Amino acid sequence: MAEPLTINDEDFLKFREFFYRKTGILFEDSKRYFVDKRLLERMNATASENFRSYFTMLRFQTSGEELQTLINAMTVNETYFFREEYQFQCLVNSMLTEIIAHRKTEIPIRIWSVPSSSGEEPYGIAIYLLEYWPQLRNWDIEIISSDIDTSILNRARHGRYSARAVQYMPTILLNKYFHRDGEYFQINQELRDAVEFTRINVTDAAEMRTHRNFDVIFCRNLLIYFDDLSRKQTAESFYDALNPGGFICLGHSESMSRISALFRVRKFPEAIVYQKPWGMK
């Protein structure tokens, strides 16, 4: 019988550094069990002899397929509809009002929800706009949503949710935008068409170049997985992805004040958000 697969301390450190370089995600020592478990699963699935051979494949495989599979396994995709709803209220009552007041042309307003995870956030934004933003009569809105995890993106495109994911969604909206499919809730086709999903690694400058001209970015519960430098780097890329006057919303436990000085704090009645100042290139 073959030796049982193991991961020693040195392997862990090597892997941690490599994964950090690839994704910006930094695993603390306390995450050791979480990391080992997933690594061993992938080593088994790929019939790797030991950590070394698996790690070599991870690094040098030209397709990058195994790396993507591993990334998919390592990400934490926890999310639900209408999470931190006060920010959506802030969007329809305050941020968009300011944006259209400054808008000189009729080009669409662009919203970026990143990371999307399984899609609850971008679909939630679309529903919020349809329900609570009367100005939608006069303005087009484009919603783009992205994640590094390709399997979660497929689920997002599909739009099928458990009862748990929709538990904070008012019944009336649930009936209006979903249909029941056994124990699942399927979001309707119109909303699926309203959100464009793309794969992105936010710590990769080249990939970030392809996502631009946004008026509002929702980046919630992503930066918590990064170290300080990756946070700063990501915030700087967001700055250039935003139009002047554009807003960025972070998760409730995240604050831009300890990440980057590029943005201004804006207090609205519903929430505190961050803004690329008007007139800034």
Add this chain to the structure above:
Amino acid sequence: MTLAVVNVSPIANKKFHSLLIKTKSEIEMALTKAASQPTTIEDERQRIRDQAGLLIALADSNPLVRRWAARDLLTYSNVSAALVERLLIETEPSVIEVILTTLTRIGDECAIEGLIRCLRTENAMLRNAAIEAMKLLPDEIAPFISHLLNDPDPDVRIFTVDVLESLRHPQVESWLIRVITEDAHLNVCGAAVDLLGEVGSECARPALLALKQRFPEEPYIQFAADLALTRIAAG
């Protein structure tokens, strides 16, 4: 006018479906529209994005172009010197931030020496940002610390002590003990004793007691040293 939630690829110029809503409750499929956003990106219009092109772009008059150049240079080698040169004359804070991020990622000797040069600049924003960058590079910065703690300029010594904060390096405590034992300057000692409260162990006790003797009339030193001693005693 009709209401529309439009769906478009972030990479523009792709046909896409849009959905039109006639009334608040009624949703129906609608036309296909062309992408609305400009496809050319300002900084790409002008230059080739190879290393030589990016180095030229680093001096462009548009800060957006400079930021993208500084960001994209990360993928090339031997670019620290050029980034440092730009950093020392750069006036736009957003570009300074991006250059520092790239230098921190590179972290080679030339980048470190560039960051250290920033300790002497009069530009407070640049100096403070460089100190922050150095804190993220414990192993790379460590060989320079002893030397910097002997700098004749007390400001440089204070900034160096600032760097030691959150520098996860095993030698931090012994550097701090040396400062509070040897440095004649009140505020350099003040900064060091500050940190000893966080990282100090039993080894720091004699030096802290001696410091209190050395500045008996300084309430701040007394306060900070007592605080450090209490924390050390509490383990």
Add this chain to the structure above:
Amino acid sequence: MKRILIIDDAATVRLYHRGILENAGFTVVEAVNGLEALEHVANTVFDLYLVDINMPKLDGYGFLRELRSKDIPQAPAIMVSTEAAVNDQKLAYASGANLYLIKPVRPQRLLSHVLTLLGLTLPNPDHSL
């Protein structure tokens, strides 16, 4: 009760100033840099600011300039710094400081300036340090 915002990146310095001010009966809020201070300012009304100069993200000068450009009730600000140079002092006043003190600040001295700026008299003896 008067509310004071202490802005300093050094934890011990914040603690030292906090102790002095709380002993005299003030309510104290802390921020570790200028940006975090601006977040507090967006939420709370302060009667006085105690501002360090050298801090990451946004330094004391930058904080004061932002603060003074805001359309809110303005309160006095004391800048405290290790820098004794005349230029730093000039810059501090130009940025909107009401007073410039050189660190370390002795408790009685800090307190008497704070009281003067707030238009208060010395506290009761049982409130003293």
